[in-house]
Amino acid sequence: MSWTVVGQQPAVKALARAVADGRVAHAYLFAGPLHTGKTLTALQFAQALNCTGEEPPCGRCRACERIAAHTHPDVEIVTVGGLCDEGEHRHAADERDIRICHIRRLDRIVTRAPFEGRCRVVIIEPADAMNDPAANALLKTLEEPPPRTVLILITGREEMLLETIRSRARRIAFAGLPRADIERALRDRWDVEPARAAELARLSSGRLGWAVAALHDERMMQQRAEALARAEELAGASLTPRFAFASELGNGYTRDRARVHALLEVWQTWWRDLLLIAAGRQDEAVLRERLDTLRPLAAQCGVPGAARALRALADARQQLDENASPVLALEALMLALPELRPNPVADRLGAGPRRGG
Numbered sequence: 001m002s003w004t005v006v007g008q009q010p011a012v013k014a015l016a017r018a019v020a021d022g023r024v025a026h027a028y029l030f031a032g033p034l035h036t037g038k039t040l041t042a043l044q045f046a047q048a049l050n051c052t053g054e055e056p057p058c059g060r061c062r063a064c065e066r067i068a069a070h071t072h073p074d075v076e077i078v079t080v081g082g083l084c085d086e087g088e089h090r091h092a093a094d095e096r097d098i099r100i101c102h103i104r105r106l107d108r109i110v111t112r113a114p115f116e117g118r119c120r121v122v123i124i125e126p127a128d129a130m131n132d133p134a135a136n137a138l139l140k141t142l143e144e145p146p147p148r149t150v151l152i153l154i155t156g157r158e159e160m161l162l163e164t165i166r167s168r169a170r171r172i173a174f175a176g177l178p179r180a181d182i183e184r185a186l187r188d189r190w191d192v193e194p195a196r197a198a199e200l201a202r203l204s205s206g207r208l209g210w211a212v213a214a215l216h217d218e219r220m221m222q223q224r225a226e227a228l229a230r231a232e233e234l235a236g237a238s239l240t241p242r243f244a245f246a247s248e249l250g251n252g253y254t255r256d257r258a259r260v261h262a263l264l265e266v267w268q269t270w271w272r273d274l275l276l277i278a279a280g281r282q283d284e285a286v287l288r289e290r291l292d293t294l295r296p297l298a299a300q301c302g303v304p305g306a307a308r309a310l311r312a313l314a315d316a317r318q319q320l321d322e323n324a325s326p327v328l329a330l331e332a333l334m335l336a337l338p339e340l341r342p343n344p345v346a347d348r349l350g351a352g353p354r355r356g357g
């Protein structure tokens with residue numbers, strides 16, 4: 001089988017060469033957008049390191065099979081809500097952080113030799129979820145790397161990691177995939193009919209993993225449609241409804257961070273399309289089916305307005321990451337988003353821009 005990751009040739013090449021040359025680092029940082037194959041690559045790297053077949057990762061030997069099935073005793077995934085060493089802890093998957101108790105368990109595990117494989121692999125995902133005590137504990141582990149162990153830190157937001165951690169790991173960059181590669185992979189590997197494959201590839205923004213998840217989960221497409229409708233509605237709304245939504249969204253943030261970030265990500269797509277259209281690059285827009293709605297809005301906000309919205313969205317996401325008050329961060333976003341009139345007829349009648357709120 002060998003490596004089956006779609007795209008990501010530079011990453012795969014670097015890792016395959018490290019295995020072949022016996023020059024594997026103690027720690028790796030897999031950095032790049034979510035849903036682009038980082039976790040699959042980490043598992044295949046673990047297979048390559050433990051494979052007993054002829055062309056590692058062969059995918060057929062016992063080690064390869066057990067790693068693929070997540071049952072290999074020497075391959076550990078440390079994640080939010082995962083196992084820890086404190087018997088009385090009950091971690092849930094909707095927690096926010098990877099904590100020090102998770103890293104202590106990791107430390108205990110890596111002091112023993114691998115059970116049956118040649119090399120123990122510990123995957124920390126998402127590494128940016130480690131809170132400060134956990135990150136500092138991990139730093140100690142990285143300073144004295146345990147033998148026959150490879151740590152893989154996976155992150156979509158490497159800027160959130162301590163510089164001291166980043167500098168001790170070999171960085172492997174992952175990139176969003178070209179639309180055509182995603183379309184072809186969906187058709188050839190997942191048997192998706194061509195029209196659907198084309199649509200999902202277009203909506204995926206370079207993330208094959210998103211497209212595959214959307215195949216199996218109707219809600220993802222529905223949530224996306226709702227987020228787009230909301231972006232459109234709020235762009236034309238005054239501050240009162242904007243603040244009402246900011247407070248609803250902000251108050252739910254601690255319960256469901258992923259949902260808020262997914263929504264803001266869709267808004268980023270929406271505003272990026274306005275920017276592209278305003279800049280005369282409509283061919284690159286993602287939301288093809290909405291071009292008729294987007295064109296007049298893009299004409300109103302122009303490149304500067306759309307650019308301001310994108311900056312505000314990036315700021316808001318960063319502030320949420322840095323534990324600012326979610327409601328305040330989202331209110332600041334609402335203040336910064338340009339206010340657009342949904343009905344461009346007013347322009348032709350000579351009405352001035354509506355300033356509300």
Ligand SMILES: [Zn+2]
Pocket residue numbers: 047050051052053056057058059060061062063064065
């Ligand atoms: Zn194998």
Ligand SMILES: [Zn+2]
Pocket residue numbers: 084085086089091099101102
């Ligand atoms: Zn714990």
